[in-house]
Amino acid sequence: MTHRILIVDDEPNIVMSLEFVLQQHGFETAVARDGDEALEQVERLRPDLVLLDVMMPRRDGYEVCQTLRASGWDDLKIVMLTAKGRDTEVAKGLAVGADAYVTKPFSTRDLVDQVRSLLQADG
């Protein structure tokens, strides 16, 4: 079964690399450039996992995560990928409902492993 991953980030450079790597590892990918688009895409595409950047204009990653959880998307896996590395920020991410919190820069290999393990836990 092919898992669908939604990549949410306003930085095209990282999106490009992530899409490439994930596709090479057999995942289907979609992209949203900001928080509003992310919510739309989740409704439309019903992905299995969202890679969510926190620092975005208008609606930031925390808000998107909270909104998703509040709208009943409890089974959706959410991984926050972000440049915000302070432990208070990590704590906040997990508190608003992220399943994992990864600070940039990260190893794409590690990210893929983490994505896989989250999706497998689902079965």
Added chain:
Amino acid sequence: MRGGPLRPEVGAALVTGYAVTAAAGVLALLTGGTDPVAVAVLGGLAAAGLAGGVARFLRQHRDRLARLAEDVEVVVGANPAHRLPADAGGGLAGLVAAVNRLADERDRSRGEAAATAADLRREVESERNRLAELLARLGVAVVVCNTDGRILLYNDSARALVADPTLLGLGRTVFGLVDRGLLVHARQRLEAGSAAYTATTMHRGRMLRVHVAPVHERPREEVTGLVLVLEDLTREAGAAHERQRTLRGLTEETRASLGSIRAAVDAVLEFPDLAAADRQRFLEVVREETERLGRRLDGLTAGVHAAEEGGLDDISAADLATVLLERLRHAGIACRDVSSPGASHTWVRADSHALAAVVVFVMDRLGGPGLAGADLDVTATPDHVRLDLRWAGDPPPPSALGTWLDELLGDEGRTRARQVLDRHAAEVWTGPAGPGAAHLTLLLPRAQDGVARPSAESRAAARAQPVASPRSRPEFYDFDLFGSVAGDPEPSSRALDALTFTVLDTETTGLDPDGGDRIVSLGAVRVVHGRVLRQEVFERLVNPGRPVPAAASAIHGLTDAILADAPPLDEVLPHLVRFAEDTVLVGHDIGFDLRFLEPAARSAGVRLGHPVLDTLLLDAVLYPSQPDHTLEAIAARLGIGVVGRHTALGDALMTADVLVALIPPLKEAGIHTLADALTASKGAFRSRSGITDG
């Protein structure tokens, strides 16, 4: 002839009389021969005469004693200088002399006691003055208040800190500056045993650090007051905040760029069989992000240096040059300033002491007093200020400077030159300056013009600056306020000399407020505890919104041109109301001023609900027979000097002096409290207006 019961004397006289009569009768009988009746009658007359004489003698004596008793009463009561007359007669001379001596003795010891008390009072006064002077000169803002928050001492530094000078005043509450809640909390902590309490508070957009220390009558006893030391943290807080922001920005942006780079590199490394076009894309990502990182760092370092301002002050290039020259000369290196005048008006942010130390240090290494002398040239570019020292000689090798900059500076040896330069974001280098000459250059980033532009608020407040009185030194303390009770709900029962007054006066375009005349100037001054506080004044020009007649200008000197920039009464009145908060309003013929102020208060949305006293009516209460109750006449009568007549503030000050001078005679006339004064004033008003009862 004295009346009243005379029994002892009459009794004595009668007994004597009867005894004599009896003796005469007996004598007549014994001698026989004479007519007993005749003898009895003669004896009786003689007896009566003798009795009368004795009675009169006794009465006189009693009168003398009564008079002496009264004289003693006078000495004891009404007039201590009175002495008993020496010619009291009747053997009382000794008593008189003794009483007079006693009176003298009493005078003497009283005089001594008074002198001692005066000396002690003077000592206490001068100690208080010394303390007040010390506090006044402190560069730190100090405010002392009693437990109700009433200010009883403040200094110039505190005044400078406060945006609106009328917020700080003796007898005013300190809550305009510091939150009441904060002080309540502070007091609780202090009473619970803390030695001091520190907090930050916002005041008009500035961040203040407040240190609160208690005042005890005696150690470990109840807190009777609070000493507040205030620091303006805005600048520091602002800089620290900037630094934090910058740092955070750096971390996050760098992480983002590194994230993109890493992902791209991972892609390339993990998939070696990448198509050339894909590999190209990823490598471009790496280049783009690294360039971005570089740019961000450039921007960042500029920001960080701007924030690293600790301990630096604005100083003009010219002043910095002067400091350098002086220090160099002191170190034995003769120097000349050859700068062109243009550069001197540029500004830098520098610790002149530290920079001078660096320059002297390096010059000393370069030859010091052995140098024939150097020329200092200050030049400026849009971004930098450059100080060049040039002298005849050889430049040192470049590496030498580097070593020197790492050495410890000066006698105390606690900083290195490089640290000083880093703090200033400055650079230093040496090199040749033409054939046979060398230079040392100090390059500093240029600062904004060092002269702070006053804000609109401080300019407006500056317009209300006190009129410098040539006679009195400003007094910023009143320790009597320690015991004073907070904002009395019942001011009418308070004694006049314990009240706080706001004495005001207005200048107008004319005498007819209903006919279109308006206020052109407002002046007011606070009177606290019977003292006119000459540095707590309010003075504003007011735009009347209509042309000023020449006749009016001739009196108060205010013309349309002068008033053109002034604010309208609507804007000024709320400030006056705040200035006069919690006080009794006083003015000379204040009804006139109120006819202008009350309608304006309604339209400005403020209330002039203060109790009001009129010095004209008070004067009429005391001296109803005087024909002239004008301010000048009263001032002349009471011996008050006239200063600044026909300016609102000048007249307000004069009226304040009159008020203070009238309070003692009012007390003597039985008018002690505000309520008394109001009642008496009403009476005087009615009689002046010819209003009678019935």
